[in-house]
Amino acid sequence: MAYSFVVKKEYQTREDVVSSVTIKVKGISRTNGSGIFQNAGSRTWDPVDFAIPPQTPNSVFIMTNMWITNQTQGICPEKIYNKTCTVDSDCACGNDCVTRNGILTGICDNGNNGSKLCLAYGWCPIEVENKEIINSGPKLLNAPDFTVLIKNTIQFPTLRRHYKKRNLYPNTNLENCTFDFGDNLYCPIFTLKRILNMANCDFEDVGTKGAVLGLLIEWNCNLDKKLNLDKWFNLRSHYKLRREPPYDCEPHYRARRLDFNVATNIASPSINFRYGNSYINSNGILARQLIKAYGIWIKILVSGEGKKFDRSTILFNLGASVGIFAFASFAINIAIHFILKETWAFHKKINEDWYSTASFVWKYNPYIWVPCRKRHQEVNYIFNSVLKV
Incomplete structure (x- = not known):
C-alpha cells in the first residue's frame, strides 16, 4: 500500500x-x-x-x-514497360493511352542510341x-x-x-x-x-x-x-x-x-x-x-x-487494498490445508475458538445453541468437501 x-x-x-x-x-x-x-x-x-x-x-x-530536370510541354520518346517499337501500330494506345510520363500519340520514332521508342505528349525531356x-x-x-x-x-x-x-x-x-x-x-x-x-x-x-x-x-x-x-x-x-x-x-x-x-x-x-x-x-x-x-x-x-x-480515486484504491487483505486471509487458509502436515492442529484451533464463542452465547441464550451448532457442522462439512475436491 x-x-x-x-x-x-x-x-x-x-x-x-x-x-x-x-x-x-x-x-x-x-x-x-x-x-x-x-x-x-x-x-x-x-x-x-x-x-x-x-x-x-x-x-x-x-x-x-x-x-x-528542366522541362517544357511537348512530344518526346518514352520507353514503356521496357519495350521498343518497330511500327506505329506497336504504339497504339487502345485502353492504355496514359503512360507514366505522358499520353501516347500512336507514333513510333527513333529514340536514344538508335532504338525505336513510342512518342508521348507531356513534359519533356523525361526525367x-x-x-x-x-x-x-x-x-x-x-x-x-x-x-x-x-x-x-x-x-x-x-x-x-x-x-x-x-x-x-x-x-x-x-x-x-x-x-x-x-x-x-x-x-x-x-x-x-x-x-x-x-x-x-x-x-x-x-x-x-x-x-x-x-x-x-x-x-x-x-x-x-x-x-x-x-x-x-x-x-x-x-x-x-x-x-x-x-x-x-x-x-x-x-x-x-x-x-x-x-x-x-x-x-x-x-x-x-x-x-x-x-x-x-x-x-x-x-x-x-x-x-x-x-x-x-x-x-x-x-x-x-x-x-x-482526486477523492474518488483514493477511496477506490483504498477499497481495493482492503480487499487484498481479505483475499490474503483466504489464500493463507488454503495454503495451510495443502502444505502443512499438521493440518489437524489448525482445525483444532479453529474448533476451540468456535466452541469458546458458542459457549459464551449459550450461557446467555441457550435457545440458539442447537441451531448454531447445526449450522457450524454444515459449514464445516462443506469446507472439508471443497478441500477434498
Whole structure:
C-alpha cells in the first residue's frame, strides 16, 4: 500500500495530454554547379527551397539531396514497360493511352542510341536520374547546421480547464540558444545535427537517400501545487506564482529513426518525392523545374499525461487494498490445508475458538445453541468437501 500511494501516486487521477505543434526551419546552403553539384546548379538554397512545406503542423521535410530536370510541354520518346517499337501500330494506345510520363500519340520514332521508342505528349525531356551522382552524397552540405524551432502547447481540459503550458518560456533568448543536454535543456531550437545525434544517425547516410525521424516530446505533469516556502517570506513572489501555478510540468525530448536503413534489403528504402516550379520562359512557353527531392522527414510525436489529486480515486484504491487483505486471509487458509502436515492442529484451533464463542452465547441464550451448532457442522462439512475436491 505504501508503494502504491507514495511511489506510484495512486491517489491521483490521470488524463492524456492534448497537444498542438508548429515547426519553423531556418538555414542557408549553396551549390557551386560543378562536379557532383552540376545538376543542382550554382545557386543559394534557403528554407523556401529545402523546407517543404515551409510551415506545417507536427512534421517537416528538409531536402538534403536532389535531381533537377528542366522541362517544357511537348512530344518526346518514352520507353514503356521496357519495350521498343518497330511500327506505329506497336504504339497504339487502345485502353492504355496514359503512360507514366505522358499520353501516347500512336507514333513510333527513333529514340536514344538508335532504338525505336513510342512518342508521348507531356513534359519533356523525361526525367533520367543519374544514380552515381545521387549516391555520391548529400548536395546541401550545410544542412547539419539548419535549425528547427518547435512550438508545442499542451493542456489538460478535464483536470485543469484553464491551464496551458508551452515548451517556450518567456525569458528564453531564441536568438542565441540551441538545445543541448546541459544549460539549454529547455531551449526549443534544435540543429539538424543534434536531432541526428539523438537518433544515432549519420548525416552522410540519411542525407543521401533520406530518412524518417521521430522527435518525441514527453510531458509527465503533476498538477498538484508544490509546497513553496517563499510565499511566507515574499508576498510579491507569492502573487507571481498564483498567476502561473507552480506545477511540476516540463518537456523531455528524445529522437529515434522510424524507417528502415537504406542498407536493409527492402523495396524502395529511400525517402523522396517530386515537386515542380512552373514559369513562363523567355520564349513565352510554359516551363517547369522538376525536382526529385531526397531528405529527412521529421515527425513530432507528443505524449504524456497529467495527474491530480482526486477523492474518488483514493477511496477506490483504498477499497481495493482492503480487499487484498481479505483475499490474503483466504489464500493463507488454503495454503495451510495443502502444505502443512499438521493440518489437524489448525482445525483444532479453529474448533476451540468456535466452541469458546458458542459457549459464551449459550450461557446467555441457550435457545440458539442447537441451531448454531447445526449450522457450524454444515459449514464445516462443506469446507472439508471443497478441500477434498
